[in-house]
Amino acid sequence: MIELLNLEKSFDDIKAVNRVSLNILDGEVFGLVGTNGAGKSTILRIISGVIKPDAGIVLVDKRPVYDNPEVKRDIFYISDDQYFLPNSTPEEMATFYENIYPGFDKLRFHKLCSGFGLDVKRRINTFSKGMKKQVSILLGICAGTKYLLCDETFDGLDPVVRQGVKSLFAGEMADRGMTPIIASHNLRELEDICDHIGLLHQGGVILSEDIEDMKIKMQKVQCVFASEEDEKKALEGLNVLLHETRGRLHTITIRGEREEIEAAFGRGNPIFFEVLALSLEEIFISETEVVGYDIRKFVLG
């Protein structure tokens, strides 16, 4: 388990991480989402021991990570801008990591490269951006670490490879309890892979919850009322987050459980009433608007 408690990090006058507290449980896929410059990469770099926080505590399985090789042996960090040794091939990178990570499985790396169509003897600097990402991911998976930190890792992967990587992650989680932590601003990408989401903005955490819980606790309703009075009766006592009206059709996002909302709408006796599934993107738009953030600042992919 990775614990972040009141983490702070500033770069000159810019507060990149502001009192962030998060718990990342073993065996779950944790997604870090947020606007550009929200502090996602900084948090991953702190967890991987690259950066020392100004304040706060980072514990990986109850052990401090900074300058601690024992802990770092359990972490593999795939940064947004991957670096490979000059003029190296995937095979040479595997050879390099073989000396670094005791759990590195070179044979498996060769097999996976073969499966993904990557030539292990070809120089990496001749690969496309997506192929380089594949090499990084395969190296990370084969390192055999407990935690795999991925910074914008799925960007640039084609849908087939993306699906393949997701399957690999699933397999690793099932086989040896790997815990991927994925930072991205692509919410759609994370929706079908993450168990838990931490939303960052301007260095702070807006929310941190399981995706299923989020979906249970928020509903989107489309309805048509006969009169304004009916509408008032239906919405009375509900925590309405967003309310849009097109003609007589109302689209309302409401915080609360489905049963509670259905009961409330029963009082208003609507002409038409339907509870719709909320996407992660919609949940975040709602949440961020509630706390006063301008939705236009978000990059939703």
Added chain:
Amino acid sequence: MTSANLSLGERLKNHRTYINRTLWSSYIALPFLAAYFILGVIMMISRTINYAARYNQSDAVLYQEKLRAVSRVLGVEQLGFVFVIGIAVMFALQGFSYVFSTSKLDFYLSQPTTRSQRIAGNYFDAITTFLIMYVGCEVIALIIAACMGAVGKYLYLSVLIETIRAFNLFFAFYNITVLAVMLSGTLPIAILLTGCFAFISILFAGELYFFKNIFYATFSSSQPFRVWFSPMYDRFGIYVSLAEELRASYALIAPEYISNVMPKILPREIDILITGLIAFVFVMIFARMRQSEWAGKGIVIRPFRWLVKIVVCVATGLGVGYIVYLVYESVWTTRLFTQMCLIMVLATIVAGCIAEVLLERNIKKVFKGKAQTIMALAIVLLIFTIFKGDLLGFDSYVPAADKIESCAIENNGRQFNLYDRVMYNGSISDDGLMTITNTEDFVKLAKAGMETRKIQQKNYEEDIYENLGYDIQILYRLKSGRKVYRYITVPFKTVDAELARIIDSEEFKRGYFDIFNDDAVRKLDNPALHNLSYESGGRSVATKNFVYEEFSEAYRKDILENYSFEYMSTHMPVGSVIYEGNNDSYVYGNLDVFDNYANTIAYLKKIGIYKNNNLDASDVREVKVDNYYPGYDLETMPYSDVDINVETSHASYTDPEQIKELLSVIVESGYYNPWYDYSLINDQYSVQVYRNGEFDEYSSTYYSILKGKVPQFVKEDTN
């Protein structure tokens, strides 16, 4: 199978792959090293063999030449240290440049190592790679040399010493470059800082040396130019002096070779080692302080950034001051010193602006960091004030007599010069040969000499040119081991008693006159190829029939018996003896002869070359007098009142009475006598004497008129 079960061999193999990918510059350096060592040895030995065959050298000579040839490539005289410096800088930049890139930092620092382990690993990789390359090439070159019969135990020792020196140098430059990297955020700044670290102490030492030369009246250029904490200067400096000295002296590769070289290189090697260790300690400190997010900044630590800017500004300010001095070198007045100070201030300010733009990489930041510029200005002005006002008392420094081991007066006479086969111009003069122990008298005359020197310097600044005393360079050998040189003007008359006791002492004479140290001349003298001539009054007589040792003994006797300050202060030489030896080396000697050198004159008479050329009015057909400043009398008015553009007037005398009167008041000015009281001479007039039988002006001899004795008819005719 995971990597946990890798064997040591597999791990080493994997590590080699890593080094190949990270220290790839070794592939560039290796061919250069191999070419220098291996090809160098082959070519040098081949050249020696060809030379020996052409000039029929004996086997023993050929063997020594071969050893010297190998020593010049592999031994202490080698130039290969340039590659060592290059490799050290390259390896350090390559090994640690990851700190400039976020992606590289993410890659390396996320790996399961500590920062100190990573730094130690880089050091280990660089040092082992360097040693493998260096020693490998060296061993191959030595094997080739051995196959060509060009090795010996003292050569091996020389190579071993050089290998240790090479490692020392590598360690120093590697640390200096890593330190520059640790203090920088980008590669260009790191390269600039490395250059700064390598050259800054040389620059400051040079600037302060020049400032002493500019501002201090008693500064002597013999004072050694010392630079500390500069491996660059240490190595280049010692290379130049060793190469010159060893090659000029044809040093044999023998025990003396090593014992001669070691005292010279050891202090410099210690300086290199200390510099390397200091840099290493700072690397450890700054590596601990350094944060990953500093990548991309200019200079990462704020106080150090201040220091860099201040140092750059001060160095520029002082450097520009020296350039101003060079431009106006001829005339120095208070007005020019003020001008120099103002230009230094301006240069410091401009340097501050440029430094800020470079460090910030933003031209809009040109006026940022005013505080540092003001500090730099304060330092520049402080240095200027210290030098101009001599606040450190440089021009007044005279060591206490009890702190002085011995003293010396520089022999600038160079009675003998030796030219060897490679046109090396050597002198047997050496201030180390003189050991004056009469420190009480020496200190008295030094104090008077420094005061007079300062007055003379001040006079020059005010355009007053007056000869106030004997200009000499002195040396104090302090008991602490320090050597202090000063250039002084011992005033005429004031300390004559002290000066006489020193000049008349045997310890002065034996150190001052080359004739007492002419072993090399005696050794090289070949009766079939030597020549001795006596020149006097513009005439010269030569002979080959003499024995050098006999002449030398006679001359030595005269110096010991007849050379005295009292006599020299009132007499000029009457002639000079010219010795030429044309053996393997060419030797040229020029020795003044005074009237009272009875032993020398007797010997010259014995070999038939002495001719008394004392002036006699009956032998003179004409005397010409030049008055450089007609209308003025420099005996009664200062030089500054004279219009220097006035045209010289001439007068010619053939009347025997006038000639007789003139001859009684002139002294020959064609010779130099350091102890002659030149204040006795009137510089306004120059006299040419034509003897009977001499018709062109080139055969005349030049004389000066004594002060206060200018004949009335000369004054009337030339004014």
